Amino acid sequence: MPKDRAPTRIQKKNRAAILEAALNVFSAHGFRGATVDQIAAEAGLSKPNLLYYFPSKEAIHTELLSGLLDTWLAPLHDLDEDGDPMEEILAYIQRKLQMSQELPRESRLFANELVQGAPRIHEALSNDLKELVDDKVTTLTRWMDQGKIARVHPYHLMFSIWALTQHYADFEVQVRAILGEEDPFEGADPFVDTLYRKLLTP
Amino acid sequence: MPKDRAPTRIQKKNRAAILEAALNVFSAHGFRGATVDQIAAEAGLSKPNLLYYFPSKEAIHTELLSGLLDTWLAPLHDLDEDGDPMEEILAYIQRKLQMSQELPRESRLFANELVQGAPRIHEALSNDLKELVDDKVTTLTRWMDQGKIARVHPYHLMFSIWALTQHYADFEVQVRAILGEEDPFEGADPFVDTLYRKLLTP
DNA sequence: TCTTGATTTGACCATCTGGTCAAACTCACG
DNA sequence: CGTGAGTTTGACCAGATGGTCAAATCAAGA
Incomplete structure (x- = not known):
């Protein structure tokens, strides 16, 4: 997980991409219906990479809401x-x-x-x-x-x-x-x- | 699965119980959020027993709707x-x-x-x-x-x-x-x- | 260039989930 | 009763899913 410093260029881009992808997926399938793989794919990241930016599926959902x-x-x-x-x-x-x-x-x-x-x-x-x-x-x-x-x-x-x-x-x-x-x-x-x-x- | 005859007393009771339970679970969690186990438990049946009355989770949902x-x-x-x-x-x-x-x-x-x-x-x-x-x-x-x-x-x-x-x-x-x-x-x-x-x- | 922290990933794991199956059990009826 | 159809279940399976980890790769400042 990224350190507690000012977010790097990459962090900004990827976190934004993840939230954007998550909005698509969560809004279309609900929390349970959405999968981390789906969000990762839509954000153009691998699943472990996505989980490097957010600790869990729930965390993404919470932050979105x-x-x-x-x-x-x-x-x-x-x-x-x-x-x-x-x-x-x-x-x-x-x-x-x-x-x-x-x-x-x-x-x-x-x-x-x-x-x-x-x-x-x-x-x-x-x-x-x-x-x-x-x-x-x-x-x-x-x-x-x-x-x-x-x-x-x-x-x-x-x-x-x-x-x-x-x-x-x-x-x-x-x-x-x-x-x-x-x-x-x-x-x-x-x-x-x-x-x-x-x-x-x- | 029950034969294609007039439904027995038990069939009537169990199918009704399943649909009632499914209504509870599906309406509260959506199709994907609902699990067959949950529906079975709520209907007072084991999962294989539930699947003796309906061929699949989807079939229950379809029939309900x-x-x-x-x-x-x-x-x-x-x-x-x-x-x-x-x-x-x-x-x-x-x-x-x-x-x-x-x-x-x-x-x-x-x-x-x-x-x-x-x-x-x-x-x-x-x-x-x-x-x-x-x-x-x-x-x-x-x-x-x-x-x-x-x-x-x-x-x-x-x-x-x-x-x-x-x-x-x-x-x-x-x-x-x-x-x-x-x-x-x-x-x-x-x-x-x-x-x-x-x-x-x- | 070198170094160090940031980023990425393949492999892996435990759990959950829908569904199957053969064996056991129960019930209605002759 | 006895018997065959109807009913129930424990054990099991394959695939999906959330999440982990160590190792590899990359990027930027000294």
Whole structure:
């Protein structure tokens, strides 16, 4: 394993290649379905070489998840209490939809983990995520109190946004099977925009 | 393997026990994450004994999925062109939500399969499911043409219903992590009802 | 160039896993 | 009962898989 110094050029390149490969493999097959050999092959390394950079399969997975959590939660972080309520929420939804389109692997990585009970990120959910959501729910509630948006259950509002936007990435095969050749995201944006505009208009 | 006659008392009991156990294990760990030993143990059988009733792990999985597909699609089947549009749709949504609550294992079984690209039910999606959805979309479109419900993209409407209702089962850990002690389904029903009533009111 | 730490790998290992098989056991029925 | 079909299991196997290790190779600074 590399020493505890500044990472060399090679270390940087290989660790990045491994994480990139791991994202592909884990998001497509889940933790258990992914094999170290597969990740190594995709990263262009031999298995022992891969294990020279990460101590175990689990370590790669953990680093991937924790490294991506910030990215994943950034849009919600950006929800600004001082902005225009309706525009803030619709912008959040649009960013989430865009992430589903542009980062489907990341979405499926989390989806895989969650649907199997989140054995490896349960803590992050109950702490970081809950804290962030609770905070933003306060904002939403305040907006409702001020009559800026319609009063709905704020937590379920949040869940619905996640469900709707991530559905396109997580269940992409199903969406594609039904839409055929058509671009899955064609029309999604106006649809969710209308949906939440109608829901939240006081 | 049992002969091709009428199933004996023991065959009925054991096959049922195996499928029940398999539903638990597959829905919790996905196909690859599940082991035959685990299923056998949960069914109260030895592994060779389990494999006396089913030729392989894959066969159990296949039978589970195809056996549950009808159950899973029944609510959509029931959407009645001759009923009251708004009530029909809201009833469909409510039934889906109820299934998410009462049959979370089934929901996660399909979710697991879908998020990993549906390698084993791709055909059913492109045929049975697509056909059913296309048919119901025709109904929805007709209702929109008649001005009975607001005009929205009918396929995205369908996706949104699935996403929203199944979210509670598929990502139950996340919902629980955020809501804490509170019952995840508390308030979900009125929320989705309001959501779709507002969206679809012309 | 030489040296030393960084990097890479072939060979190997223990364990897990899906599946097989022959032998043993059980049950229903004549 | 006795018997043959139905049921169960211990022992076993081959391949996959996560991980180890010593030896070989490489890279960069003195």
